[in-house]
Amino acid sequence: MSMLKDAITSLLGTDAQFVDGYQQPGRVLFCSVPREKFVEAARSMKKAYALLAAEWATDETPFGKGYGIFACYRWGAEYLIVKTEAPADDPTFPSLTKKYVPAFRFERQMQSLMGLTPVNHPDTRPWIKFEDWPADAWPLRKSFDPSQRLARVHGEYQWIKSEGEGVYEIPVGPVHAGIIEPGHFRFQAVGEDVLNLEERLGYVHKGIEKRFESLPWEQGFRLAGRVSGDTTVAHSLGYCMALESLTQCNPPERAHWLRALFLERERIANHLGDIGAICNDAAFAFMLYQMMRLKESLLRTNHRLFGHRFIMDRIVPGGVAVDIEPRGKEEILTELDRLSRDFEKLVVIYEENPSLEDRVRTTGVLKPAMAREICAVGIVARASGMNLDCRIFNPFPPYDQYDRLELDVPVMITGDVHARTWVRVREVRESIRIIRWILENMPSGPISSPVIAPGPDKAGFAAVEGWRGEIIYWLQSGPQGQVNRCMVRDPSSVNWLGLEQAIHGNIVPDFPLCNKSFNQSYSGHDL
Amino acid sequence: MIRILRQIFRTGIVTEELPREADAEIRETGSRLEEAIRRRFRGSLTIRQVDAGSCNGCELEIHAINNPIYNCERFGIHFTASPRFADMLLVTGPVSHNMEIALRRTYVATPPPKLVVAVGDCGCNGGVFGESYASLGGVHKVVPVDVFIPGCPPTPTALLQGILKAVEG
Numbered sequence: 045m046s047m048l049k050d051a052i053t054s055l056l057g058t059d060a061q062f063v064d065g066y067q068q069p070g071r072v073l074f075c076s077v078p079r080e081k082f083v084e085a086a087r088s089m090k091k092a093y094a095l096l097a098a099e100w101a102t103d104e105t106p107f108g109k110g111y112g113i114f115a116c117y118r119w120g121a122e123y124l125i126v127k128t129e130a131p132a133d134d135p136t137f138p139s140l141t142k143k144y145v146p147a148f149r150f151e152r153q154m155q156s157l158m159g160l161t162p163v164n165h166p167d168t169r170p171w172i173k174f175e176d177w178p179a180d181a182w183p184l185r186k187s188f189d190p191s192q193r194l195a196r197v198h199g200e201y202q203w204i205k206s207e208g209e210g211v212y213e214i215p216v217g218p219v220h221a222g223i224i225e226p227g228h229f230r231f232q233a234v235g236e237d238v239l240n241l242e243e244r245l246g247y248v249h250k251g252i253e254k255r256f257e258s259l260p261w262e263q264g265f266r267l268a269g270r271v272s273g274d275t276t277v278a279h280s281l282g283y284c285m286a287l288e289s290l291t292q293c294n295p296p297e298r299a300h301w302l303r304a305l306f307l308e309r310e311r312i313a314n315h316l317g318d319i320g321a322i323c324n325d326a327a328f329a330f331m332l333y334q335m336m337r338l339k340e341s342l343l344r345t346n347h348r349l350f351g352h353r354f355i356m357d358r359i360v361p362g363g364v365a366v367d368i369e370p371r372g373k374e375e376i377l378t379e380l381d382r383l384s385r386d387f388e389k390l391v392v393i394y395e396e397n398p399s400l401e402d403r404v405r406t407t408g409v410l411k412p413a414m415a416r417e418i419c420a421v422g423i424v425a426r427a428s429g430m431n432l433d434c435r436i437f438n439p440f441p442p443y444d445q446y447d448r449l450e451l452d453v454p455v456m457i458t459g460d461v462h463a464r465t466w467v468r469v470r471e472v473r474e475s476i477r478i479i480r481w482i483l484e485n486m487p488s489g490p491i492s493s494p495v496i497a498p499g500p501d502k503a504g505f506a507a508v509e510g511w512r513g514e515i516i517y518w519l520q521s522g523p524q525g526q527v528n529r530c531m532v533r534d535p536s537s538v539n540w541l542g543l544e545q546a547i548h549g550n551i552v553p554d555f556p557l558c559n560k561s562f563n564q565s566y567s568g569h570d571l
Numbered sequence: 572m573i574r575i576l577r578q579i580f581r582t583g584i585v586t587e588e589l590p591r592e593a594d595a596e597i598r599e600t601g602s603r604l605e606e607a608i609r610r611r612f613r614g615s616l617t618i619r620q621v622d623a624g625s626c627n628g629c630e631l632e633i634h635a636i637n638n639p640i641y642n643c644e645r646f647g648i649h650f651t652a653s654p655r656f657a658d659m660l661l662v663t664g665p666v667s668h669n670m671e672i673a674l675r676r677t678y679v680a681t682p683p684p685k686l687v688v689a690v691g692d693c694g695c696n697g698g699v700f701g702e703s704y705a706s707l708g709g710v711h712k713v714v715p716v717d718v719f720i721p722g723c724p725p726t727p728t729a730l731l732q733g734i735l736k737a738v739e740g
C-alpha cells in the first residue's frame with residue numbers, strides 16, 4: 045500500500061482520480077485533481093511529510109485541451125505526481141508556495157515560460173525570463189515560434205531593497221572573477237556581515253526544454269548530456285531512463301552496470317575537483333593542485349577507455365555505446381589503488397589543518413529544518429541531516445542488490461561547509477568501493493537493446509542520483525507519439541535556494557567558500 | 572605541516588614536459604606559445620574567460636589547462652578577473668540571449684588587441700543548442716572572433732593550440 049496514495053485519498057476522497065497506465069514506470073503514482081483542490085492535495089502531502097520534488101506545466105493544446113499543471117511529491121522511495129488542468133482561456137492555477145517553499149521558483153518559472161499565473165504567489169517577478177523580453181513571450185507554449193529572435197523591450201528588475209544606516213549593496217556578476225558560470229548575486233551588508241543575499245539566475249538560459257520538443261526521441265540524449273556538462277553522465281542517463289520507461293524498453297543487465305560505473309566515475313571526478321576548490325577558497329591552494337592532479341588522471345583514463353574525458357554521449361537510449369575490456373578493468377583497478385592511497389593522505393592533511401578547520405566549520409550553515417523546508421536534495425541535503433539517495437530509493441541494477449552492495453549513504457547534521465566537504469569525501473571512498481565491486485561482479489552480455497518509438501499520450505519518469513543529487517526527467521508524448529514536453533529538474537533548481545539561506549549571518553568574504561561548497565549548476569538551473 | 576611538505580616533495584613536479592599523449596607536433600605548441608607570448612606580449616598573456624551560455628563542460632577543460640599537469644602559467648598565460656587587464660577573451664557557449672549584453676560590455680571593456688577566441692562547438696556555431704530565441708548560435712554573432720576552437724568540449728591540448736594560433740596571429 046502506498047503512503048502517499050492513502051494520504052491524498054483520505055483528504056480528497058474521489059476528487060483524487062488515480063490513473064493507471066498513463067505514467068511509466070508504474071511505481072510512480074499518478075493522479076489528477078480538480079484545480080480548486082490542487083492546494084488541498086499539497087496540504088495532504090505536507091501532512092504526510094512528503095517533499096516537493098518538482099512542479100511544472102505543459103501545453104496540452106495538441107490534445108485539444110488547455111494547460112496541465114503537475115506537482116511531483118516524494119516520500120522515501122515513493123513518488124506521486126498530481127496533475128490539474130487549466131483551460132486555455134483561463135491560464136491560472138493556485139500557488140503552492142504557502143505549503144512548499146521550492147514552489148516559489150518553480151511557479152515563477154512556469155509563469156515566465158508558460159504564461160500560467162500562480163494565484164496567491166507572493167512574488168510575481170519573472171524568473172529566467174529577463175525583464176527585457178517581450179511580456180507575452182512564453183517559449184514553452186506551442187504557439188511560440190522558437191526560431192524567432194526575441195525583441196528587447198525596456199524593463200527593470202525589482203530588486204529587494206534594504207535601508208538603514210550603514211547598509212550597502214554589493215552587486216556581483218553576471219561575469220564572475222573566476223572561470224565559472226554566470227549569475228548575479230546581490231548582497232545587502234552592514235560592515236562585513238551579510239544581511240541578505242538575492243540570487244538572480246537565468247543568464248545561461250539556452251531554451252533547452254523547448255529544443256527537446258523539436259528533436260526526435262532518439263537524439264534527445266545528446267542534448268540532455270549538455271544540460272550541465274559536469275553532470276553529463278547522470279543527465280543523459282536520466283533522459284534515457286525516462287525514455288525507456290516511456291517505451292517500456294529494458295536495457296540489458298550489463299548496460300545497467302556500465303551506466304553505474306560511468307555514474308560513479310563522474311561522481312569521483314567532480315567531488316575531487318570540489319574538495320580541492322573548497323580548500324582553495326579557504327586559501328589552501330595546495331589541496332586544489334593535488335586534487336586537480338588526481339582528477340586529471342581519472343579523466344585521462346576515461347578518455348583512453350571510453351573515448352571521452354567526461355564520458356559524454358556514451359549512455360544512449362537502450363543501453364550504452366561503449367563496453368569495457370578486461371584490460372580496461374585492470375587499468376581502472378590499478379588506478380583506483382593509486383587514487384585511494386593518495387586521496388587518503390590528502391584527507392588526513394585536510395583533517396589536521398587547524399587554519400582550514402577554522403574556515404570550514406560553522407561557516408555557511410544550512411540548518412536541517414531549513415534544508416527540509418526547501419526540499420533540498422543530494423550532497424546539500426545529506427550534509428544537513430536528510431537521508432536521501434536515489435541509488436537506494438530509486439535503484440537500477442546493480443544498486444538494487446542492497447544486501448550485496450551495502451551502499452553507505454553519508455549523512456551529517458551540521459550543515460556547514462565542512463559537512464558538505466565531508467559528505468563528498470565519504471562519497472569518494474564509497475564510489476571507489478562501488479567501482480571495484482562493479483568491475484568484479486559485472487555480468488557479461490550485450491550492452492544495448494533497441495528502443496521502439498513511444499505510443500501517443502504517455503508519460504515517462506526517471507530520477508537519477510547525479511553527483512550533485514537527484515535529477516528528474518519527465519517526458520510526455522503527444523497525440524502522434526512525438527515529444528510534447530521534456531521536463532528537466534536539476535538538483536540546482538532547488539538547492540540554489542539553500543545558498544541564500546546558508547549565507548545569513550556570514551561575512552561577505554566567506555561567500556565564495558559557501559558558494560563553492562554548494563557548487564550548484566547555473567546551466568542546469570537556467571536550462 | 573610536515574605531512575603537507577612530505578606530500579609536496581613526494582609528488583614532485585608533475586607538470587608534463589608537454590602533454591604526454593602529444594607527439595612532436597604538440598611538443599612544439601608549448602615552446603612556440605612561450606616564444607610568441609614573449610615576443611608579442613612581453614612574456615605575459617592575460618586572458619579573461621567569459622561563459623556566454625556554456626554547459627560548463629568547456630569551463631572544466633579550461634580549468635584543466637590550469638592544473639599542474641598542463642600548467643599553462645609556465646608559458647606565461649594568466650587568467651584575470653577583469654577584462655580591463657585582458658589581452659584575450661576566451662568565450663564559451665552559444666551566447667545566450669540573456670548573456671549577449673554582458674558579453675558585448677566585456678568586449679568593450681577590453682583594451683586592444685582584444686583577441687577573441689571562441690571555445691567549443693557551441694562557441695563556433697551554437698552546437699547542440701543551435702540557434703533559437705534563447706541561443707544566438709555562436710560567439711561571432713556578437714563580437715568579432717579571431718580563432719575558433721571546435722570540440723565538445725575541446726581537450727586541454729586543443730585549447731592550448733587554439734590560444735597559440737590566436738597569439739601567433
Ligand code: SF4
Pocket residue numbers: 270273624625626627628629663664690691692693694698699722723724725
Ligand atoms: S561545446 Fe560542448 S562542452 Fe562546450 S559548452 Fe557547448 S555543449 Fe558544453
